[in-house]
Amino acid sequence: MIHTGLVGNTERKGILGDLASRGLLQDSTDQAALEKRLEERPITLYCGFDPTADSLHLGHLVPLLTLRRFQDAGHRPIALAGGATGMVGDPSGRSEERNLLNQDELSFNVHAVASQLKSFLSFETESKEKTEAALLVDNREWTVEVNVLDFLRDVGKHVTVGTMLSKESVKKRLSSEQGLSFTEFSYMLLQANDFFELYENYKCEMQIGGSDQWGNITAGIDMVRRRSSGTAYGLTVPLITRSDGAKFGKTAEGTVWLDPKRTLPYELYQYLINVDDRDVEKLLLQLTLVSVSDISELLQDHRKSPEDRTAQQRLATEVCRLVHGEEETEQAQLATQGLFGNETTPENSFEALRGIVPETEVRSSELEKEGESLIDVLVLTGLCSSRGDARRTISAGGISVNGTRQDKDAVSLPNELLLSGDYVLIQKGKKNRHLLVIV
Numbered sequence: 001m002i003h004t005g006l007v008g009n010t011e012r013k014g015i016l017g018d019l020a021s022r023g024l025l026q027d028s029t030d031q032a033a034l035e036k037r038l039e040e041r042p043i044t045l046y047c048g049f050d051p052t053a054d055s056l057h058l059g060h061l062v063p064l065l066t067l068r069r070f071q072d073a074g075h076r077p078i079a080l081a082g083g084a085t086g087m088v089g090d091p092s093g094r095s096e097e098r099n100l101l102n103q104d105e106l107s108f109n110v111h112a113v114a115s116q117l118k119s120f121l122s123f124e125t126e127s128k129e130k131t132e133a134a135l136l137v138d139n140r141e142w143t144v145e146v147n148v149l150d151f152l153r154d155v156g157k158h159v160t161v162g163t164m165l166s167k168e169s170v171k172k173r174l175s176s177e178q179g180l181s182f183t184e185f186s187y188m189l190l191q192a193n194d195f196f197e198l199y200e201n202y203k204c205e206m207q208i209g210g211s212d213q214w215g216n217i218t219a220g221i222d223m224v225r226r227r228s229s230g231t232a233y234g235l236t237v238p239l240i241t242r243s244d245g246a247k248f249g250k251t252a253e254g255t256v257w258l259d260p261k262r263t264l265p266y267e268l269y270q271y272l273i274n275v276d277d278r279d280v281e282k283l284l285l286q287l288t289l290v291s292v293s294d295i296s297e298l299l300q301d302h303r304k305s306p307e308d309r310t311a312q313q314r315l316a317t318e319v320c321r322l323v324h325g326e327e328e329t330e331q332a333q334l335a336t337q338g339l340f341g342n343e344t345t346p347e348n349s350f351e352a353l354r355g356i357v358p359e360t361e362v363r364s365s366e367l368e369k370e371g372e373s374l375i376d377v378l379v380l381t382g383l384c385s386s387r388g389d390a391r392r393t394i395s396a397g398g399i400s401v402n403g404t405r406q407d408k409d410a411v412s413l414p415n416e417l418l419l420s421g422d423y424v425l426i427q428k429g430k431k432n433r434h435l436l437v438i439v
Helices: 014-020 029-038 059-074 103-118 147-155 162-167 168-174 187-202 212-226 267-275 278-286 292-304 310-324 326-340 349-352 364-369 375-381 386-395 415-420
Strands: 002-004 027-029 044-049 074-079 135-138 206-210 235-239 359-362 398-400 421-426 432-438
Touching: 014 059, 027 029, 027 212, 029 074, 029 168, 029 235, 044 432, 059 206, 059 235, 059 278, 059 415, 074 103, 074 187, 103 135, 135 187, 135 386, 162 168, 162 310, 168 212, 187 212, 206 212, 206 364, 235 326, 267 310, 278 292, 278 310, 292 310, 310 326, 326 349, 349 359, 349 421, 359 364, 359 375, 364 375, 364 415, 375 386
Parallel strands: 044 074, 044 206, 074 135, 206 235, 359 432
Antiparallel strands: 002 027, 027 235, 398 421, 421 432
C-alpha cells in the first residue's frame, strides 16, 4: 500500500510523528507497517547523493537532515556517495540529459561530497550516546567490477520494461523534446540494485530521498522483494519551493552551495535572513533541528514584531551552524552587523567583512594629512568616478561611513575613525560598499 501526499497529523509519536509535524512526509510505503517496524527495533536506512558537482547545495539539506533525524531517534543511517550512478546521471526531475563526467572529475566530486556528508552524521558511536554509528559508502564498490552480461542476468531480468515506463520520471522525459537515452533509462536499475546490495550486505531495510526519487525508490523495494524475498520500506521528503514561485536555493548569482569556497558562509547567512515571512516557518521546520514546539514559540514572538526578522535570524543562525560551524556563523553575524549596522557597530564587525566586500589598504598618515580624505577615498576605491562625482554624491546624501550617513558638506573622514580604527566601511547608496584597511 502506497501513501501519497503531504501528511499533517501532528498527534503521531516517534520519528514519523516528528517528520509529519514538519511537513516532511511526501510519499511512503504503508505507514502503519513502517511505524510498527520502527517501534520494534532500530532500522538501517540510506539516502544517496550523486556527485554531479564538487559540493552539495542547500536543497540537499532536507534529505540529509532527515537521515540525521533518524539517527538522533536511534536508527542507523547510511549516506551513499553515488560514484557509479553519477557516471550515468539520474533523469528524475530533469528536462534534459546531464553532461557525463570523466573519472577524474567524478572521483574528485565523490571525495568532496563525502567530506560534507561526514559533517552532518555521527560516524562513531560514543559511549554516552544511544545513536547508531552512520556508514558512508560509494556504490562503485559493488558496481564497477560487474560486467554488463552479469548485470542484465542478475538485475535486469527482475524488472519489466512496462514497470520502468510507468514511472513518472521516465514518462516526463519520454514526452519531452529531449527524449531519454538508454544510459539514463538504465539509471533506475542501478539505483534499485544499490538498495538490494545494501539490504544484503548491511541489512538496510529503508530508502529515503526527495520526492523526485519515488519511482527509483519503489523500483528498489521491488528489487529487494524479488531477489531476497525481503520486506523493504521507502519514504520521500518534499522538494522545497518558495512561496513566490522561485526555486529555493537559487539566487541571481546561481546556486547556494554548502562548500564555503563556492558560497561564502556570509552569503548563505544573508540568503536565509532575507527569506519571505511566508516561507520562514516551513524552512525552520525542515532545515533545522530545532524542536517543533520551540519553533511554534519563536513564531509567536516573531509575529508580534515581524520587522525585527527574529525568525529569519534564528533560521540563518541554525543552518549556518549546521553547515559551517560556530566560528564561521559568528563571523557571518559580525559581517552582517558591519554591513547593516550604525555608529555603535563594534570594530570586529568590519574586520569580518574582509573577503566579502572589495577592500583597499590605506596608510593612516596619508589620510590624516589630507584635508579632503573622504573625497579622496571615494575616488581611490572607485565608488565615485571623479572628485566632482564624489562631491555630488555626498551632497545628495548618498555616502555612509561605518553605517552613518555623512552630512552633505562633509569632505573628510571622521577623525575618531582614523585615530582608533583599523577598518572603515564606505558605502555608496544601498549596495555599493568598500572596506578601507588602515595600515
